Amino acid sequence: MSSVHKMKEGYLNILGLAPAYVVMLFMMVIPLGIIVYVSMMTSDPYGGFISEFSLDSFQQILFVTDWDDNLQLDLQYLNIIGRTLLLSLITAIICLCLAFPVAFYIARQSASRKALLLFLVMLPFWISMIVRVYAWVLILSDNGVLESVLSFLGLVDDMDSLLYNNGAMLVGMVYSYIPLMILPIYASIEKLDLRLVEAASDLYANRFNTLFRIVLPLCKPGIVAGIILVFVPCLGTVLEPMLLGGGKTMLMGNLIQNQFGVARNWSFGASLTLALLAIVMIFLMLQALRASRLKQQEQ
Amino acid sequence: MKEIIQIKNMSKSYGSYQAIKDISLDIYHNEFFTLLGPSGCGKTTLLRTIAGFETPTSGTIKLHGQDIQDLPAHKRRVNTVFQNYALFPHMNLAENIDFGLRMLDWSADERAQQVGEMLDLVHMKQFAKRMPSQLSGGQQQRIALARALAPQPEVLLLDEPLSALDHKLRQDMRDELQALQRETGITFVFVTHDQEEALAMSDRICLLAHGEIQQLSDSIDIYENPNNKFVADFIGETNFMPVSVKDRSDDAIVVDTPLGIDIKVANTGFKKGDEATLSLRPEKISINAKDLDVNIEGEVIHHRYMGGYTHYTVRVDGGHELRVSRGNEISNDIRFKLNERVRLSFAYASARVLAA
Numbered sequence: 001m002s003s004v005h006k007m008k009e010g011y012l013n014i015l016g017l018a019p020a021y022v023v024m025l026f027m028m029v030i031p032l033g034i035i036v037y038v039s040m041m042t043s044d045p046y047g048g049f050i051s052e053f054s055l056d057s058f059q060q061i062l063f064v065t066d067w068d069d070n071l072q073l074d075l076q077y078l079n080i081i082g083r084t085l086l087l088s089l090i091t092a093i094i095c096l097c098l099a100f101p102v103a104f105y106i107a108r109q110s111a112s113r114k115a116l117l118l119f120l121v122m123l124p125f126w127i128s129m130i131v132r133v134y135a136w137v138l139i140l141s142d143n144g145v146l147e148s149v150l151s152f153l154g155l156v157d158d159m160d161s162l163l164y165n166n167g168a169m170l171v172g173m174v175y176s177y178i179p180l181m182i183l184p185i186y187a188s189i190e191k192l193d194l195r196l197v198e199a200a201s202d203l204y205a206n207r208f209n210t211l212f213r214i215v216l217p218l219c220k221p222g223i224v225a226g227i228i229l230v231f232v233p234c235l236g237t238v239l240e241p242m243l244l245g246g247g248k249t250m251l252m253g254n255l256i257q258n259q260f261g262v263a264r265n266w267s268f269g270a271s272l273t274l275a276l277l278a279i280v281m282i283f284l285m286l287q288a289l290r291a292s293r294l295k296q297q298e299q
Numbered sequence: 300m301k302e303i304i305q306i307k308n309m310s311k312s313y314g315s316y317q318a319i320k321d322i323s324l325d326i327y328h329n330e331f332f333t334l335l336g337p338s339g340c341g342k343t344t345l346l347r348t349i350a351g352f353e354t355p356t357s358g359t360i361k362l363h364g365q366d367i368q369d370l371p372a373h374k375r376r377v378n379t380v381f382q383n384y385a386l387f388p389h390m391n392l393a394e395n396i397d398f399g400l401r402m403l404d405w406s407a408d409e410r411a412q413q414v415g416e417m418l419d420l421v422h423m424k425q426f427a428k429r430m431p432s433q434l435s436g437g438q439q440q441r442i443a444l445a446r447a448l449a450p451q452p453e454v455l456l457l458d459e460p461l462s463a464l465d466h467k468l469r470q471d472m473r474d475e476l477q478a479l480q481r482e483t484g485i486t487f488v489f490v491t492h493d494q495e496e497a498l499a500m501s502d503r504i505c506l507l508a509h510g511e512i513q514q515l516s517d518s519i520d521i522y523e524n525p526n527n528k529f530v531a532d533f534i535g536e537t538n539f540m541p542v543s544v545k546d547r548s549d550d551a552i553v554v555d556t557p558l559g560i561d562i563k564v565a566n567t568g569f570k571k572g573d574e575a576t577l578s579l580r581p582e583k584i585s586i587n588a589k590d591l592d593v594n595i596e597g598e599v600i601h602h603r604y605m606g607g608y609t610h611y612t613v614r615v616d617g618g619h620e621l622r623v624s625r626g627n628e629i630s631n632d633i634r635f636k637l638n639e640r641v642r643l644s645f646a647y648a649s650a651r652v653l654a655a
């Protein structure tokens with residue numbers, strides 16, 4: 001191919017990708033720029049911010065200024081970050097344990113049943129998230145659906161409220177994000193060559209060994225994708241802590257939301273957002289690093 | 300000879316479709332046993348019931364005299380070389396071979412030694428740390444073989460292991476497989492739809508069609524003395540002609556043929572007046588050579604050069620066409636031309652009379 005040709009193709013490539021660049025510019029780069037800008041300004045107690053440079057909002061994540069203008073370590077926000085990470089991780093693990101058998105079951109069905117079951121898995125996405133999370137309020141609340149059913153069956157008389165604690169949040173988060181775990185795992189099981197399972201049992205592996213030495217390792221890409229897809233949105237989730245946690249136990253998502261709402265501390269909200277972003281980036285980068293190292297090993 | 304596998308009255312149905320119909324057969328110790336047959340005849344199904352991936356609908360399978368039809372695959376001392384090899388893609392070659400040994404709880408030392416020996420056996424020592432995706436088809440095939448042999452099974456099942464290889468490699472692997480079988484003394488049950496492969500390698504061949512055994516005997520017998528038309532047709536090539544029995548004595552019958560002559564063949568249970576089929580292999584007919592029991596004349600109407608030999612079609616006087624093959628021993632200057640008149644000869648002993 002001549003070099004003129006090559007150049008032309010290069011231009012065409014850039015032109016062809018232009019819409020993607022425009023979308024990225026308006027949907028990612030500019031909003032992120034605004035957040036970075038706001039985080040470095042001073043909050044206006046009446047809402048919004050004053051264009052006056054200050055890094056106080058970053059400091060606020062870890063320290064408080066006492067009456068004497070001394071900085072003092074303050075763990076309340078770090079606590080929230082830690083709780084968020086922990087709950088998100090637990091959510092991802094529970095989702096994994098529940099989603100794997102479901103995905104396996106779906107992958108073993110006939111083509112038409114597969115389509116139906118996958119449609120059912122995705123169906124909740126068609127309904128507003130608020131409605132779906134609120135449904136759990138009705139189920140778990142005092143004299144709610146669950147208590148009524150259990151007491152009707154004579155299993156309990158009077159239950160403590162199931163709402164407004166970490167457990168309730170966890171239930172809501174698992175419920176909300178489990179489809180994001182099922183789908184990638186399903187895709188990797190679907191690709192799994194069942195003859196390898198036969199080969200394993202031919203070579204004296206019982207079910208346990210076949211699962212842990214053959215099936216799980218071969219589904220790893222789907223499992224990793226599922227964990228990331230569940231873990232990352234959990235870090236920023238707002239509705240579950242608000243509705244099921246009762247606003248008492250904060251997670252990062254509603255902490256940030258509060259800063260832009262009732263707390264009227266936009267700069268702090270923006271710097272918390274950046275902190276969350278940094279955490280997410282670290283996890284994604286670790287994963288990318290691992291993947292590229294694996295690829296290198298294979299070569 | 301001692302039986303290692305005994306299959307009795309085994310049937311296997313998928314819904315209303317009967318893939319295996321009431322098969323009984325014995326496989327002996329240290330034997331190279333081949334299941335041969337056209338596509339869809341049930342070879343894989345039979346093999347999978349022995350391996351334990353399918354349970355027979357009825358009948359029994361014994362391994363060493365012990366009923367195994369209800370034993371799960373991972374408890375049978377039987378290993379399989381899969382048609383597409385089914386190597387574990389996330390393990391290197393040594394780990395693939397090691398897998399079965401690990402599952403059988405061999406000690407680390409024994410495992411390391413056995414893996415090394417197996418890699419040597421298939422000449423793949425230098426590739427131990429490679430991943431399966433980095434191998435050619437032939438190399439994958441060797442590793443699949445090594446992996447299946449490593450746990451020292453009583454029986455090795457091979458489902459068309461050579462079918463994905465090119466012709467030359469396939470012929471080399473034939474010799475290697477056969478040598479391997481002799482060396483290890485393990486019973487091989489080998490599935491193929493390639494009759495040439497079956498003839499070349501097997502101690503005994505079981506020819507299947509439509510889920511039923513057509514004939515079970517050694518290579519020479521199955522080729523020279525086919526049980527029926529299907530066997531004669533499937534193994535090698537042959538000329539069929541309709542005949543009727545004119546006369547019979549205790550050990551021989553005389554049939555009249557469309558070649559315009561009568562042929563005397565061994566009696567295989569026919570009565571006077573029976574309609575039958577005569578089978579005559581192309582290579583048993585010689586052209587312009589010394590006289591034999593039957594000598595007839597005809598005209599070459601077609602020839603096809605095949606390298607080692609040439610196929611001729613000769614229309615004998617009276618109209619019937621015979622296929623004749625002749626080795627190209629000297630050079631091609633004695634080939635018979637189109638429309639050339641030739642004399643064909645064959646011995647009575649070469650002809651076989653089969654049920655019509």
Ligand SMILES: Nc1ncnc2c1ncn2[C@@H]1O[C@H](COP(=O)(O)OP(=O)(O)OP(=O)(O)O)[C@@H](O)[C@H]1O
Pocket residue numbers: 313316318336337338339340341342343344345492
């Ligand atoms: N799981 C199954 N469900 C339904 N029918 C099956 C199943 N497995 C095999 N069969 C049918 O059983 C018959 C025998 O199949 P089998 O795979 O044993 O043939 P084969 O002799 O190995 O053929 P090939 O040489 O093509 O591999 C076929 O007609 C096939 O359609």
Ligand SMILES: [Mg+2]
Pocket residue numbers: 342343344
């Ligand atoms: Mg088959």
